[in-house]
Amino acid sequence: xxxxxxxxxxxxxxxxxxxxxxxxxxxxxxxxxxxxxxxxxxxxxxxxxxxxxxxxxxxxxxxxxxxxxxxxxxxxxxxxxxxxxxxxxxxxxxxxxxxxxxxxxxxxxxxxxxxxxxxxxxxxxxxxxxxxxxxxxxxxxxxxxxxxxxxxxxxxxxxxxxxxxxxxxxxxxxxxxxxxxxxxxxxxxxxxxxxxxxxxxxxxxxxxxxxxxxxxxxxxxxxxxxxxxxxxxxxxxxxxxxxxxxxxxxxxxxxxxxxxxxxxxxxxxxxxxxxxxxxxxxxxxxxxxxxxxxxxxxxxxxxxxxxxxxxxxxxxxxxxxxxxxxxxxxxxxxxx
Amino acid sequence: xxxxxxxxxxxxxxxxxxxxxxxxxxxxxxxxxxxxxxxxxxxxxxxxxxxxxxxxxxxxxxxxxxxxxxxxxxxxxxxxxxxxxxxxxxxxxxxxxxxxxxxxxxxxxxxxxxxxxxxxxxxxxxxxxxxxxxxxxxxxxxxxxxxxxxxxxxxxxxxxxxxxxxxxxxxxxxxxxxxxxxxxxxxxxxxxxxxxxxxxxxxxxxxxxxxxxxxxxxxxxxxxxxxxxxxxxxxxxxxxxxxxxxxxxxxxxxxxxxxxxxxxxxxxxxxxxxxxxxxxxxxxxxxxxxxxxxxxxxxxxxxxxxxxxxxxxxxxxxxxxxxxxxxxxxxxxxxxxxxxxxxxxxxxxxxxxxxxxxxxxxxxxxxxxxxxxxxxxxxxxxxxxxxxxxxxxxxxxxxxxxxxxxxxxxxxxxxxxxxxxxxxxxxxxxxxxxxxxxxxxxxxxxxxxxxxxxxxxxxxxxxxxxxxxxxxxxxxxxxxxxxxxxxxxxxxxxxxxxxxx
Numbered sequence: 001x002x003x004x005x006x007x008x009x010x011x012x013x014x015x016x017x018x019x020x021x022x023x024x025x026x027x028x029x030x031x032x033x034x035x036x037x038x039x040x041x042x043x044x045x046x047x048x049x050x051x052x053x054x055x056x057x058x059x060x061x062x063x064x065x066x067x068x069x070x071x072x073x074x075x076x077x078x079x080x081x082x083x084x085x086x087x088x089x090x091x092x093x094x095x096x097x098x099x100x101x102x103x104x105x106x107x108x109x110x111x112x113x114x115x116x117x118x119x120x121x122x123x124x125x126x127x128x129x130x131x132x133x134x135x136x137x138x139x140x141x142x143x144x145x146x147x148x149x150x151x152x153x154x155x156x157x158x159x160x161x162x163x164x165x166x167x168x169x170x171x172x173x174x175x176x177x178x179x180x181x182x183x184x185x186x187x188x189x190x191x192x193x194x195x196x197x198x199x200x201x202x203x204x205x206x207x208x209x210x211x212x213x214x215x216x217x218x219x220x221x222x223x224x225x226x227x228x229x230x231x232x233x234x235x236x237x238x239x240x241x242x243x244x245x246x247x248x249x250x251x252x253x254x255x256x257x258x259x260x261x262x263x264x265x266x267x268x269x270x271x272x273x274x275x276x277x278x279x280x281x282x283x284x285x286x287x288x289x290x291x292x293x294x295x296x297x298x299x300x301x302x303x304x305x306x307x308x309x310x311x312x313x314x315x316x317x318x319x320x321x322x323x324x325x326x327x328x329x330x331x332x333x334x335x336x
Numbered sequence: 337x338x339x340x341x342x343x344x345x346x347x348x349x350x351x352x353x354x355x356x357x358x359x360x361x362x363x364x365x366x367x368x369x370x371x372x373x374x375x376x377x378x379x380x381x382x383x384x385x386x387x388x389x390x391x392x393x394x395x396x397x398x399x400x401x402x403x404x405x406x407x408x409x410x411x412x413x414x415x416x417x418x419x420x421x422x423x424x425x426x427x428x429x430x431x432x433x434x435x436x437x438x439x440x441x442x443x444x445x446x447x448x449x450x451x452x453x454x455x456x457x458x459x460x461x462x463x464x465x466x467x468x469x470x471x472x473x474x475x476x477x478x479x480x481x482x483x484x485x486x487x488x489x490x491x492x493x494x495x496x497x498x499x500x501x502x503x504x505x506x507x508x509x510x511x512x513x514x515x516x517x518x519x520x521x522x523x524x525x526x527x528x529x530x531x532x533x534x535x536x537x538x539x540x541x542x543x544x545x546x547x548x549x550x551x552x553x554x555x556x557x558x559x560x561x562x563x564x565x566x567x568x569x570x571x572x573x574x575x576x577x578x579x580x581x582x583x584x585x586x587x588x589x590x591x592x593x594x595x596x597x598x599x600x601x602x603x604x605x606x607x608x609x610x611x612x613x614x615x616x617x618x619x620x621x622x623x624x625x626x627x628x629x630x631x632x633x634x635x636x637x638x639x640x641x642x643x644x645x646x647x648x649x650x651x652x653x654x655x656x657x658x659x660x661x662x663x664x665x666x667x668x669x670x671x672x673x674x675x676x677x678x679x680x681x682x683x684x685x686x687x688x689x690x691x692x693x694x695x696x697x698x699x700x701x702x703x704x705x706x707x708x709x710x711x712x713x714x715x716x717x718x719x720x721x722x723x724x725x726x727x728x729x730x731x732x733x734x735x736x737x738x739x740x741x742x743x744x745x746x747x748x749x750x751x752x753x754x755x756x757x758x759x760x761x762x763x764x765x766x767x768x769x770x771x772x773x774x775x776x777x778x779x780x781x782x783x784x785x786x787x788x789x790x791x792x793x794x795x796x797x798x799x800x801x802x803x804x805x806x807x808x809x810x811x812x813x814x815x816x817x818x819x820x821x822x823x824x825x826x827x828x829x830x831x832x833x834x835x836x837x
Contacts, residue, residue: 201451203443203449206449207438207439209429213430214428218427219409220419220421221439222409222410
C-alpha cells in the first residue's frame with residue numbers, strides 16, 4: 001500500500017510540472033494562430049471597406065462552407081495516416097460535380113444527381129483506401145494517382161468546357177439565405193456535427209486516432225487497421241462528393257477543374273488544425289477554424305485586390321510555415 | 337487433465353532461419369507456465385503464432401478444444417487470450433482512460449461515448465486490478481515506462497481473459513512493482529486464470545511458476561515441474577553453460593581519470609551529480625526506476641540539455657551539447673531503448689555497425705566497401721552475432737543479437753568511455769555473458785565503462801565501484817568490497833538521505 005501512496009504522490013507532482021511546460025509552448029502557438037486570424041481580419045477591414053460589409057461576410061461563409069466540408073475529410077486522413085494528406089480532394093470534388101451536372105443536364109431528378117455525386121466521391125475515396133491498405137501504395141502516391149484519374153474523367157464528362165445548369169434546390173443551398181443565414185452554413189453545421197461526433201465521441205473515432213497514433217498499438221488492441229483506414233479515406237471522398245454538389249450550385253453549372261485549386265486551401269486548413277491541437281493530433285474543430293482562416297484569407301486578399309499569383313505565393317508560404325510549426329512541435333515532443 | 341492450450345508440431349521458417357522446428361507446447365488450466373529459452377530460441381515466434389500475428393508453416397493450435405489456426409489477432413483475443421507484449425505499444429496522445437477502453441468504450445446511446453463513465457470506470461479498474469492511483473485523464477506520453485506498462489496490464493485484464501501471456505513483464509519495473517505484479521498473477525491463478533510467463537529472470541520463475549517449458553534453437557528441450565528443478569539445472573538446459581560463468585569479471589589495471597563530471601543538473605530529475613571514471617574501470621550506477629540514472633547518462637552524452645554542470649575528458653574541460661560532440665570526445669552510449677535509439681532496424685547489420693565511423697572507412701568520399709565488409713565480418717565473428725550475413729536486416733535478428741550490433745557500432749569507432757544503459761534487458765543468459773565479456777575487453781583495452789543497471793547481481797558482479805542514485809542524487813559510493821545487495825537497496829530506497837522531501 002505504501003508504494004501506492006508514493007506512486008500517487010509522484011504522479012500528481014509530475015503531472016503538474018508536465019502540464020506547465022506543455023501548456024506554455026502550445027498556448028504560444030495557439031495565441032499566435034488565433035492572433036493571426038484576428039490580425040488578418042483587422043488588416044483587411046482597414047484596407048477595404050468592402051471586407052466588413054454584411055454581404056461580403058455572408059459570402060465568406062458560403063465560400064468557407066465548401067472548403068470546410070472538404071477539410072473534415074482531409075483532417076480524418078491526416079489523423080489516420082499520422083500526418084499524410086489526401087491529395088485527391090480537389091480532383092474528387094470536381095469529378096463529383098461533373099457527375100451531378102451531367103446528370104442534371106440530361107434531365108435526372110435533383111435528388112438522384114446529388115446521390116450520384118456523393119456516391120462518386122465515396123467510390124473514389126474507397127479506391128484511395130484500397131490502394132493504400134490492400135495494394136500498399138503510399139497515401140501520397142495513391143491519392144495523387146486518384147486525383148489525376150478523377151480530373152481526367154471530369155474533363156471527359158464535361159468535354160472540357162463550362163456546362164451551365166441552374167438547379168433551384170442546389171442553387172438555394174449554395175447561394176441563398178435561410179432565416180437570414182446562408183443555407184450552406186446549416187449544411188456545414190450538420191456535416192461538422194457528424195464528423196465531430198464520429199471522431200471525438202464515437203468508438204470509430206477512437207480507432208482512427210489510435211491507428212494514426214501508433215499502428216502497432218492499434219493492431220495489438222484488436223483494431224482492424226485496414227478497415228478503418230479504408231473507412232477514413234472513404235469519408236474523405238464522401239465529403240468531397242458533398243462539396244462537389246455545392247460547387248455546382250456556386251458556379252450554376254461546372255467549369256472543368258474549378259475545384260483543383262481547392263487542394264491547397266484544404267491542405268492548409270487541415271495542417272492548421274494540427275498545430276492548434278495540444279497533443280499533436282489534429283481535430284475536426286481545428287479543421288473548421290483552419291477553413292475559416294483560409295476562407296477569410298482568400299476572400300480578404302481578393303477584396304483588397306491582390307493579384308491571384310501573389311495569393312498563391314502567400315498560401316504556399318503559409319503551408320510551409322504551418323507544416324514547419326507542426327514538425328517543430330513534434331520534435332519537441334519526441335525530446336521531452 | 338485436459339490441456340487448455342495445445343500447440344503441436346509448430347514449424348515456422350523465415351528467410352534463412354528456421355525459427356521453430358516441430359515445437360509442442362501444452363498448458364493445463366490454472367497453472368503458471370514459464371516459457372524459457374535463449375534469445376533466438378523461438379519463444380517470441382511461438383507466442384506470435386499463438387496471437388495470430390504469424391501463420392505457422394506446419395502444426396496446430398488448439399485452445400479450449402477449438403482450433404485457432406488462421407484466426408486474426410482480434411479473433412484470438414475474443415476467445416479469451418490476452419497478451420502483455422514485450423515491446424510496450426501505446427498511443428502517445430491518448431489519455432490513460434482512452435487507452436484502457438480503446439475498442440470497448442462505454443456508450444450513452446446513439447453511438448456516442450459516455451466520457452464521464454469511461455473515466456470513472458477507468459479509475460475504478462486501475463484501483464481494482466493493480467491498486468494503481470494513476471489519473472485516468474493523464475496522457476500516456478506523460479507516464480513513466482513502468483506506469484505505461486501497468487496501464488497496459490490493467491487493460492489486458494479488464495476483459496477477464498482465461499489465458500494471459502506475459503512476455504517479460506518485469507523488465508522495467510522496480511522491486512515494489514514486481515511484488516505487486518506477482519501478487520496480481522497469484523490472485524489471477526487463484527481465480528482459475530491460466531498464465532504463460534516468459535522471463536529471463538530465473539528467480540522470478542522459481543517464485544511464481546508451476547511448470548516450465550524450455551526451448552533451444554527452435555526445438556523443445558523439455559517441460560518440467562519447477563519445484564523439482566534448480567536454477568543451475570534450467571540454465572544448463574537453456575544454454576549448456578554453468579551459472580557461475582555469468583559474471584566474467586575482468587580485472588584491468590585502473591589508471592588516470594578519463595571522465596570527470598561535476599555538478600550535473602537537470603530540473604528535479606538530475607541534481608548536482610559529480611563523479612569520476614578512471615581508465616580501465618567499470619563504474620556501476622544502481623538505482624530503482626525513476627532514480628534518474630538514464631536521465632543522468634543522457635546528459636553526459638549530450639542527448640538532453642543540462643541546466644548546469646561541466647565535463648572533463650582526460651583532464652581537459654569539454655563542451656558537450658549534442659551526441660555528436662560526445663562521440664567526437666570518444667564517449668559512446670548504448671541506450672536503454674534498443675530498437676528506438678540503438679539500431680536502425682530497416683538497415684543491414686553492416687550499415688548499422690559502420691554508421692558512426694563511416695569516415696574511417698571512406699576514401700575520397702566513397703565508402704571503401706572491401707575494408708568495411710572485412711571489419712564488420714570480424715565483429716560478427718568476434719561477438720558471435722547470429723545473422724545469416726552482414727547484409728541481413730537488423731530487424732530479423734533477436735534482441736540479444738541486435739544489442740551486439742549496437743556494441744559493434746561503438747567498438748568500431750574508438751570510444752574512450754562507453755556508457756551501457758540497462759544493456760541486458762530482454763536478453764538471454766548466453767548473450768548477456770558475451771556482452772559482459774565485451775565490457776571486460778573494453779576496460780582491458782584502456783577504456784572506461786559506465787554500467788547503468790537495475791539488476792543487483794549484474795552491478796555487483798561487474799563493477800569496480802558503484803554509485804547509487806536516489807531521486808536524481810548520488811546517495812552512496814561503494815567500492816567493490818563494500819557493496820552488498822542489502823546496502824545497494826538501502827541507499828537506492830533513500831536510506832541515509834537526510835533531507836527527503
